[in-house]
Amino acid sequence: VPQRVTLNGADIVATVSEESRRQFAEVNLTKREVIVIHNAPQKLAEQLPSGVSVRGGAPTNLVYMGSFMPYKNVETLVLAMAYLRGRTLHVLSRITPARRAEYEALATPGTKIVFHNGVTDAEYAALLADDGALVTMSLDEGYGLPVAEALELGVPAVITDMPIFREVAGGGALYVDPQDPQAVADAIIALDDDERRAAVVAAGQAHVARFTWERSAGVLLEAAQRLVART
Secondary structure, X not given: OHHHHHHHOOOOEEEOOHHHHHXXXXXXXXXXXXXXXXXXXXXXXXXXXXXXXXOOOOOOEEEEOOOOOHHHOHHHHHHHHHHOOOOEEEEOOOOOHHHHHHHHHHOOOOOEEEEOOOOOHHHHHHHHHOOEEEEEOOOOOOOOHHXXXXXXXXXXXXXXXXXXXXXXXXXXXXXXXXXXXXXXXXXXXXXXXXHHHHHHHHHHHHHHOOOOHHHHHHHHHHHHHHHHHHO
């Protein structure tokens, strides 16, 4: 009820995805017009250290960027590493010692997981560029900006099969059951094939090119102009 009262008091409601708009309509969250203003990814290529470029080989560096809330389901990534010997899972965000200990206890002995406990944008970009793939098995998301950032850089992703990620990534990712560590590993291994990986990267860059701040600003400006015209 508080959400409906707040949103119905607006002139126009803005959200960041078509999936969010669909969910609003599904539960009749507002009577107002809902517009979609997509987030745009930062251009990680501009953050790369001097002399570093995207290598784009078979993914050996698996990069997770995000929090450690339960819905992020990092556990599946940790378990998947049992099937991915010779590869490294890079966990980038700041993490509490207790949470890190939980993941380390869950990991199969001999698997390689690096807890960076926070990185700069340059370090984030460099890890993705070094034969990297973006991985996330989140069970729920409002958008998924790290996915868009990786695709814009020219890096493939292996992610949860859910509507919001398909909206953000299009053909730039391989989609899997987020509760199946073996399926996660199989998808990552599938990207070892040069032709398939190149096709995924090309599709991802083409798809994510539609998400720009210029385009989003245009949507917002047009909505504001319509409001002014009504008064």
